[in-house]
Amino acid sequence: MKHTLSVLTLAVMTAFAAPAMAQQKAKEKAAAPAAAAPAEGVLATVNGKPIPQGRADVMIRNQVAQGQQDGDQLRGAVREELIRREVLTQAAAAKGLDKNAALMNQAELAKQAVLIQAYLQDFMRSHPISEETIKAEYEKIKTGLGNKEYKARHILVKTEDKAKEIIGKLQAGEKFEDLAKDSEDPGSKERGGDLGWSAPAQYVKPFSEALTKLEKGKFTPQPVRSDFGYHVIKLEDVRDLKLPSYDEAKPQIAQRLEQQAIAGHVNELRQKATIK
Template sequence: MFNYSRGNSMRLMRVLQIIVTGFLSLIAMSTHSQSGGVMAKVNGIAIPQARLELMVKANVAQGQPDGPEMRKALRENLIAEEILAQEAVKKRLDLDPEVISQLEIARQAVLVRAYQADYIKHNIVSDDTLRKEYEMLKVQMGDKEYRARHILVGSESEALDIIAQLKKGANFAKLAEQKSLDDGSKENGGELNWSPPAAYVRPFSEALVKLSKGGRTDLPVQTSFGWHVIELMDIRPMAVPPFEEVKQNIQQRVLQREFATVVQDLRSKAKVE
C-alpha cells in the first residue's frame, strides 16, 4: 500500500518480490512437525504419513478446516498421484530431458521455501522492532484518508480531452466507465477506496493532497501506469488500527524486507559467470 520501488533496482526488486511471496503461509507452517509412519502402500511403495500431514498443514494455512473429509480427500489424491507417478516411471518418462528439468525446478523451489522457513524460524522479530515499525507506518500514512476517483488513459492528449469534456459538463463516472484503463475502478465510475495518500504512487498522491474537496486536477497527472485525471470526493480523519490488530502484518513486512536484504547480500557474493 506504500510507494512503488523506483530506479535501477526495479528488476532486482521484482525478483525479490517473487522470492519472498508466501511468507505468510511459511510463518504459519514453519513450526510444523512431521508425523512418522506410513499413510498407505501402492504396489508395495509406501506413502509416508508425513506427506499427508504436510498437505493438511498447507490446506489449513490457506483457511481450510482440518477434518476427516479433508484428510480423506487428500489421502485419495496422494494415492492417485502415486499411481500415476509409477505409471510415468514405467513409461520411462522420468528420463525425458524436459521432465528432468521440471523436477529440478521443483526441487529448487522446495529448497528455496525450506531456506525461507529456516530464516523465519531463526530470526524472531522483537516487539520493540515491531512497535517502531508501527509508529513509522503511522507517520507515513498521515492523519487523513482521501476518497477519490480517477480516469486513467494511455496518453496526455487523451487526458487533456477528458478534462476539456468535464469542464463542459460531462459526467465523470460515465467517462470513467467508457475510457478508463483501470479495470479495478472503471465499473464504479472511477471511484477508489478510502485510502491515505501513501497508498498511491508519488505523483498521484502529491496531486491528490493539493486538491480541495470537490476539486479536480486541471492538468493530467503522469505515473508509471499512464495519465490520470483525478477528482477528490471527500476527506476524513485517518482511523489507525491498534498495534495488536496489525502486528502479524507488520511482522510479515519486516521479515520480507530483512529477507530481501539477505538475498541481495547473497547475490552480491555469488560468483555468476
Template structure:
C-alpha cells in the same frame, strides 16, 4: 470421510525424505516403508486443514504409500529412473528440497523480531497517511480539453455533468466518483493534485498522469481507518522473511564465482 488422492500425494511427496524409524509401515517386495512417513504425512495434512488424524486417514495414507512403492519399483524395473528427463526432474526436486531447508534454517537462526515488524508497520502508517479523501475526477485526452473543463466549472457547470465526458468509463456515469481512499492508493502526481485542496475544491490546473489529464475535485476528508498492527502482523512478518531471504540470496550470489 473421503480422502482425495491428490491431497495424499502432496503430503506423501513432502515426507518422502523423512527419517526412518525401526518399525516399518509395510515391506513391499523386500523394500521397507518406515512408519515415520505416515506420522509425518498425517502431521502435514492436519496442519494444512486437509483432514483429521483418524484410523481412516492413516489407512488411506498407508494404502497410497504401498501403491506408490509398488509403482516405483515397476518404474525402476522398466528403466524410467535412467531417462534423462526423469533425472533432470529428480535433480530439480532435490535442489528445491535442499534449498528450502537452507532457507528454513536461515530464518530460524535469523528470525524476524517484533521491533522489525513494528518499524515496518510505522513506515506503512507514515506512507499511507492518517487521512482518507473522497475525490472525483474527469479524465481528458489532452491538456487543452482539461483546461476547458476547468473553465466551465468556474463558470458554474456541475462537475457531475461534465464527468460524463470522462475517458474513465468506470466513473463517467457516476459523477467521476473514486470513493474514499488514502493518497498512497493513487499515483503520486495524482495524489499531489488533491491533497492540498479544500473541501469542495477543484484543481486549478490539469493533473497529468500516464492515463491522461485529470480534473480533480475533493468532496471531503476523514480520519483514515487503517488496519491495526495485530491485524497486519502476519502479513508484515511474511514480507520481512521474504526480504531477509532475498538479501541472503543476493549476498551468497555475490560471493560466488560465476563464469
C-alpha cells in the same frame, strides 16, 4: 492512480522427495543375519523394495498440520497411499519412465523446492523479526498514511492538451462521470472515474499533492502530470482515517518483513555466487 509496493514473494511448492538410501547401508543390511526380518524403520515392502517409515512420518506431520487428527485411521490411510505410490513408481520404472530426462528434471525441481523451503525456514528461525521491528514498521506506516483519507475521482489521458480540454468541458458544466468514459485508466473509467476511499500515500506523489490541496466538490484547474500521464482529479469527500490496531496489523506486517528479509538474503547469495 494508485501504486503498489513490489514485494518479492518466494512461493515454494512442497513435494515429498524420496530420501536416498546409502548403498553401503543396504549392503550391511543384506549381509546381516536378521536381514530376512522386517527392518526397523520400514513401513512396508513392495515387491521386495522397502518403503521407509520416515516418508510416512513426513506425510502424517503434514496432515496433522493441516488439521487432520493423528490416529490409526490417518496412519492406515498414509500407509495405503505410500504403498499405492510405490506400486505406481515401480510400474513407471518398468516402462523406463525413470530414464526420461524431462521427468527427471521435474523430479529434481521438486527436490530443490523441498530443500529451498527447509533452508528458508531455517534462515527465518535464525533471523527472526523482532517485536520492536514490527512495532517500528507499524508506526512508520501510520505516519506515512496520515490521519485522513480521501474519496476521489480522476480522468487519465495521454496528453496535456486533452486534459485541458476535459477541464474546459467540466467548467462548462459537463458531468465528470460522463467525461471519465474517455479515461485511460481501465480500473475506474467504467465507474465514472471513482477511485474510492484511499489515503494520499497510496497514490503517486504528484497525484496525492494535488488531491490534498482540493476543496470538497472541486476538480483540479490544471492537469496533473505523473508517470502515468495527465490527470484531472475531483475530490468528493474527506474523512478521518481509521487504521487497524497493532494487533490486527501485526501478522501482515510480520509477513511482509519476513519476505523482505528473505529477498535481501537471496539477493546477497546471488551477488556472492560465481556465475559464468
